[in-house]
Amino acid sequence: MERTLLITGCSSGIGETCAFGMKARGWRVFATARREEDLERLSAAGLEAVYLDYDEPESVEACVSQVAAATHGRLDALFNNGAYGQPGALEDLTRDVLRRQFETNVFGWHDLTRQVIPLMRAQGHGRIVQNSSVLGLVAMKWRGAYNASKFAIEGLTDTLRLELRGSGIHVSLIEPGPVYSKFMETALKHFEENIDIEHSPYREQYLARRRKLSGESRPSPFKLPPEAVLKKLVHALESPRPKPRYFVTLPTHIMAVLRRVLPTRALDIILDKASDSN
Ligand SMILES: NC(=O)c1ccc[n+]([C@@H]2O[C@H](COP(=O)([O-])OP(=O)(O)OC[C@H]3O[C@@H](n4cnc5c(N)ncnc54)[C@H](OP(=O)(O)O)[C@@H]3O)[C@@H](O)[C@H]2O)c1
Helix, strand or coil: CCCEEEEEEEHHHHHHHHHHHHHHCCCEEEECCCCHHHHHHHHHHCEEEEEEECCHHHHHHHHHHHHHHHCCCCEEEEEEECCCCCEHHHHHHHHHHHHHHHHHHHHHHHHHHHHHHHHHHHHHEEEEEEECCCHHHHCCCHHHHHHHHHHHHHHHHHHHHHCCCCEEEEEEEEEEEEEEECHHHHHHHHHHHHHHCCCCCCCCHHHHHHHHHCCCCHHHHCEECCCCHHHHHHHHCCCCCCCCCCCCHHHHHHHHHHHHHCCCCHHHHHHHHHHHCC
């Protein structure tokens, strides 16, 4: 029987690459997007495109119903991937802007996850993979909202893995560092829309940050293509012993070690510098 996989955020970047990559490996892929033109493009390319916006609970429910109806209630795997980064210093983030970051990156993921678990329980197996980030492992300046959302995903996922032990449902985290996608472009949009750059005490740092996000400064030497995430997803979905965590990119490997071995004060010195240079 064909293995089935639901991936969110397939309009671009990691989600798109993983959707096509897993289809090429023989999986039946349900790929979600929000815009009509993206849904049409994904369908035309042979994927089963489904509308899902994490910010709309009714669309999460409708997506799960649509997938379940198409597969006679079976779903082998879920890859929670769709998300965005809201830049800005914490003191410039309103309650509403922070809430929106969590609505998409955390509550939407939780909602979708808990709705697919009953399908997996009924069939006695399943894989849930969460696309977290190196920023789910360490914090950086000007990224507090996104940092907090990924730290929340780490906490929820670690708990879920413990709770689902013995159920046949495996839970993994992927921790990418910098990956080529539309992520920076979208973050810039959210930065300009929601942060009062000109009147902030951080104006100077923001102007530098804006140049980074708009790609005016030098590219990161550690940045990898989204295929690097696909490679880990393949292991998480197809290996008989999926890992709890998969690190992608050198910065993730380095930060994962540093946060274990360094005292907080020493780690802060490194993260302070890294925040402005990345
Ligand atoms: N790129 C990196 O350097 C990097 C590093 C670490 C982790 N990640 C993680 O990788 C994942 C994918 O990001 P990416 O790099 O591929 O960026 P991307 O190219 O910007 O893709 C983000 C995807 O998420 C979707 N999305 C945004 N808001 C959504 C919502 N409310 N409901 C459903 N989908 C939504 C976007 O859809 P629309 O086109 O409709 O907005 C898009 O398909 C994210 O979880 C991100 O945190 C990325």
